Amino acid sequence: MPESKKAHAARGLPACALLVVASLIQGACSFGSETRGADAPDSTGEGTPVPILIAHRGASAYAPEHTIASYELGIEQGADYIEPDLQITSDGVLIALHDLTLERTTNVEEVFPDRFREVEARGVVTRVWPANDFTLDEIRTLDAGSWFDPSFAGAVIPTLHEVAELARGRAGLFIETKAPEVYGNLGHDMEAQLLSALAELGLGDPGQDQATPIIIQSFSAASLELLRYEHGTLLPLTLLISGQEAAAEWLSPDGLARAAEFVTGVGPAKNLLMADPAVVDRAHEVGLTVVPWTFRARNPGDDFTTVQVEMVHFLEKIGVDGIFTDNPDLFPRAPAGGGS
Numbered sequence: 054m055p056e057s058k059k060a061h062a063a064r065g066l067p068a069c070a071l072l073v074v075a076s077l078i079q080g081a082c083s084f085g086s087e088t089r090g091a092d093a094p095d096s097t098g099e100g101t102p103v104p105i106l107i108a109h110r111g112a113s114a115y116a117p118e119h120t121i122a123s124y125e126l127g128i129e130q131g132a133d134y135i136e137p138d139l140q141i142t143s144d145g146v147l148i149a150l151h152d153l154t155l156e157r158t159t160n161v162e163e164v165f166p167d168r169f170r171e172v173e174a175r176g177v178v179t180r181v182w183p184a185n186d187f188t189l190d191e192i193r194t195l196d197a198g199s200w201f202d203p204s205f206a207g208a209v210i211p212t213l214h215e216v217a218e219l220a221r222g223r224a225g226l227f228i229e230t231k232a233p234e235v236y237g238n239l240g241h242d243m244e245a246q247l248l249s250a251l252a253e254l255g256l257g258d259p260g261q262d263q264a265t266p267i268i269i270q271s272f273s274a275a276s277l278e279l280l281r282y283e284h285g286t287l288l289p290l291t292l293l294i295s296g297q298e299a300a301a302e303w304l305s306p307d308g309l310a311r312a313a314e315f316v317t318g319v320g321p322a323k324n325l326l327m328a329d330p331a332v333v334d335r336a337h338e339v340g341l342t343v344v345p346w347t348f349r350a351r352n353p354g355d356d357f358t359t360v361q362v363e364m365v366h367f368l369e370k371i372g373v374d375g376i377f378t379d380n381p382d383l384f385p386r387a388p389a390g391g392g393s
């Protein structure tokens with residue numbers, strides 16, 4: 054968003070809202086305590102223990118990603134937050150799904166063999182079944198579990214509402230707006246829909262349900278700027294960062310300072326922090342939390358024998374504030390610096 058539009062949008066917020074945004078961003082920097090203060094809303098949720106454990110697509114090492122089974126297991130394994138990625142059905146319903154298309158994680162090819170689109174990339178044509186070509190009722194007929202293991206046959210793609218009701222009172226939601234520009238081009242408004250859904254759920258304001266804190270994340274800075282400036286949300290926002298180009302744009306001292314104007318945290322790919330661990334101190338200096346991704350037992354980083362060793366390194370040595378992992382049960386729950 055151009056600077057002038059951001060300033061205009063910010064001017065459109067009531068002065069009290071701007072003050073609250075400023076205090077939210079400041080409040081995000083109380084590191085080193087065992088829990089976040091209940092009187093200081095921040096980017097990890099009021100009263101949430103730090104470092105925070107985020108069950109990535111649920112406990113997705115053990116159950117099919119983005120299914121109720123996976124989220125339920127993530128909560129049972131102690132996650133502070135479960136992580137739904139968002140897509141939108143043709144009839145405008147927010148669903149929890151990582152990919153824009155259905156064929157990787159469902160049996161859509163069997164159920165709707167003719168409803169594909171052909172896409173061409175580097176001279177190769179493939180068939181895809183975009184989620185946005187199907188109504189929620191159609192998507193509900195799909196098996197979203199068998200691809201992972203036959204024991205999960207019959208699992209369905211859940212709506213955001215269903216995921217939120219599962220989490221309510223038990224864990225927070227770390228919600229990703231996925232490809233919001235794609236949906237904008239299709240006539241949907243993912244940011245407005247998300248905030249409307251959260252308001253309906255009674256989760257739209259920071260601290261509204263302290264047992265179900267909300268953080269919104271996105272790779273799209275524009276999406277997060279819209280949420281903060283156009284829609285005026287006061288919820289914590291995390292900017293995801295992947296690749297050298299985005300790292301150069303956002304993880305320099307200047308980039309982090311710019312990010313701190315509209316988000317409360319950054320979520321870099323973990324390799325970016327291995328290459329430049331000083332990012333964490335730089336982010337903390339401007340009041341941003343740092344929550345890297347994705348930690349997996351099946352492929353820990355090259356420098357580590359196990360994912361547990363890797364997670365301890367990131368928490369204790371690099372000093373991150375939380376971790377996205379497919380293996381919530383392996384998260385080293387002891388407070389950072391507090392022994393094993």
Ligand code: G3P
Binds near residue numbers: 151229270320377
């Ligand atoms: O949101 C953090 C992480 O989930 C980003 O990667 O592709 O798994 O959504 P992805």
Ligand code: CA
Binds near residue numbers: 136137138229
């Ligand atoms: Ca994600």
